[in-house]
Amino acid sequence: MSVTPRPQPRMTGAERREQLLDVTKAIVGEAGFHAVSIEAVARRAGITRPVVYGHFNDLGGLLEAMLARETARARAQLARILPPVSWEGSSREMLLGALRGYLEAVRGDPVTWRLVLMPQEGAPEMLREQIGKGRDAVLEVLAELVRPGLAPGRVLPDPVLMARTLSTLADDAARLTLTDPDQFPIERLMDHAAWLIDQLAT
Amino acid sequence: MSVTPRPQPRMTGAERREQLLDVTKAIVGEAGFHAVSIEAVARRAGITRPVVYGHFNDLGGLLEAMLARETARARAQLARILPPVSWEGSSREMLLGALRGYLEAVRGDPVTWRLVLMPQEGAPEMLREQIGKGRDAVLEVLAELVRPGLAPGRVLPDPVLMARTLSTLADDAARLTLTDPDQFPIERLMDHAAWLIDQLAT
DNA sequence: ATCGTAACTTACACTAGTGTAAGCTCCGCC
DNA sequence: GGCGGAGCTTACACTAGTGTAAGTTACGAT
Numbered sequence: 001m002s003v004t005p006r007p008q009p010r011m012t013g014a015e016r017r018e019q020l021l022d023v024t025k026a027i028v029g030e031a032g033f034h035a036v037s038i039e040a041v042a043r044r045a046g047i048t049r050p051v052v053y054g055h056f057n058d059l060g061g062l063l064e065a066m067l068a069r070e071t072a073r074a075r076a077q078l079a080r081i082l083p084p085v086s087w088e089g090s091s092r093e094m095l096l097g098a099l100r101g102y103l104e105a106v107r108g109d110p111v112t113w114r115l116v117l118m119p120q121e122g123a124p125e126m127l128r129e130q131i132g133k134g135r136d137a138v139l140e141v142l143a144e145l146v147r148p149g150l151a152p153g154r155v156l157p158d159p160v161l162m163a164r165t166l167s168t169l170a171d172d173a174a175r176l177t178l179t180d181p182d183q184f185p186i187e188r189l190m191d192h193a194a195w196l197i198d199q200l201a202t
Numbered sequence: 203m204s205v206t207p208r209p210q211p212r213m214t215g216a217e218r219r220e221q222l223l224d225v226t227k228a229i230v231g232e233a234g235f236h237a238v239s240i241e242a243v244a245r246r247a248g249i250t251r252p253v254v255y256g257h258f259n260d261l262g263g264l265l266e267a268m269l270a271r272e273t274a275r276a277r278a279q280l281a282r283i284l285p286p287v288s289w290e291g292s293s294r295e296m297l298l299g300a301l302r303g304y305l306e307a308v309r310g311d312p313v314t315w316r317l318v319l320m321p322q323e324g325a326p327e328m329l330r331e332q333i334g335k336g337r338d339a340v341l342e343v344l345a346e347l348v349r350p351g352l353a354p355g356r357v358l359p360d361p362v363l364m365a366r367t368l369s370t371l372a373d374d375a376a377r378l379t380l381t382d383p384d385q386f387p388i389e390r391l392m393d394h395a396a397w398l399i400d401q402l403a404t
Numbered sequence: 405a406t407c408g409t410a411a412c413t414t415a416c417a418c419t420a421g422t423g424t425a426a427g428c429t430c431c432g433c434c
Numbered sequence: 435g436g437c438g439g440a441g442c443t444t445a446c447a448c449t450a451g452t453g454t455a456a457g458t459t460a461c462g463a464t
Contacts, residue, residue, distance in 0.1 A: 121322035
């Protein structure tokens with residue numbers, strides 16, 4: 001039973017740090033925040049705990065660093081998706097375009113978006129805050145875009161709740177593509193959304 | 203520094219069991235599932251761990267018992283709220299009546315409904331299952347009620363997604379009464395819902 | 405070639421929780 | 435009045451994780 005002395009794949013600090021964040025994200029994705037521990041991360045990365053402590057102060061610091069990276073990614077994607085407040089064209093096309101962009105982003109990076117769409121306990125307060133901020137930003141843009149009404153000459157009684165309604169429905173659609181993409185392909189969700197918007201705009 | 207020998211409030215088995223479930227529920231409500239431990243429950247109940255083990259096999263058993271009690275309560279309330287599948291009157295009144303019942307139930311027992319509406323990791327799989335079952339039952343009833351259309355002669359293109367949309371919006375409204383009842387009193391939510399339904403039915 | 409440092413390991417002391425065995429104590433009841 | 439069982443505590447052995455000090459090893463720069 002000869003024990004091979006192990007390849008010893010020494011990394012640079014930066015590489016190791018990224019790997020640790022990847023490992024942390026993977027554990028959260030597979031088993032949730034409660035499954036993350038310095039020990040578990042080290043074990044999965046094939047190293048010992050002090051290495052992790054060399055990069056992050058403690059479990060909180062590790063999670064925050066990972067979440068900072070992921071929320072930054074999610075925000076960057078969102079920025080590309082959301083139409084500018086200065087949108088001039090039809091509300092219908094704007095909203096449907098944004099929804100399609102959203103659903104495709106979610107399908108493209110499910111693990112990250114699962115953090116946003118299915119927030120879980122055990123996560124540091126910071127996650128809730130970040131998600132809250134992001135959502136508030138989206139709601140503000142939406143409320144602004146929707147304030148003049150969904151169709152010319154048709155004022156909305158409660159633009160704030162309307163924006164919230166749209167955002168909630170978009171999030172729920174995104175959740176469906178995460179959890180049941182076979183029964184609810186993007187096209188089916190888009191068709192339903194188009195019908196809904198037409199109803200609301202009339 | 204005389205230590206008073208403590209009142210020793212011995213309970214019967216049944217009383218103790220209920221108290222332990224109450225304590226567990228309170229801890230979950232205040233600090234989430236991850237904060238529940240046999241030790242924490244015993245400490246808060248003012249007794250020692252073996253007493254808890256006398257009533258429940260382990261942490262899982264304790265949580266399941268608590269959740270069984272709470273989900274049963276929630277289901278009982280739901281049954282009183284949901285209109286019968288055989289409803290004959292106006293869709294509008296039926297849906298709005300159900301929504302109002304729902305929101306009032308949530309405001310009446312926020313801790314229990316928080317478990318349902320903001321499900322958290324750390325909970326046993328059983329919670330997700332129970333919630334999933336409950337939601338599916340509601341969705342089935344809703345889809346059935348909604349299949350003939352929201353107004354006479356107006357067929358819905360996708361009753362399943364429509365039911366899901368209604369359920370999602372109801373849940374989101376409920377979430378708003380939980381988290382921000384000042385800014386979103388029940389009447390404001392009801393007004394918005396009424397407007398939405400009128401739009402969809404036209 | 406070798407020195408210096410970054411990367412990494414070993415080893416230790418500590419915390420908080422789990423689960424159980426043994427025994428004490430209160431209280432209803434014959 | 436005392437006995438028996440339900441309700442409870444004390445005490446112990448164990449597990450899994452935390453955080454750190456000290457030491458070892460690889461490897462690029464000089």
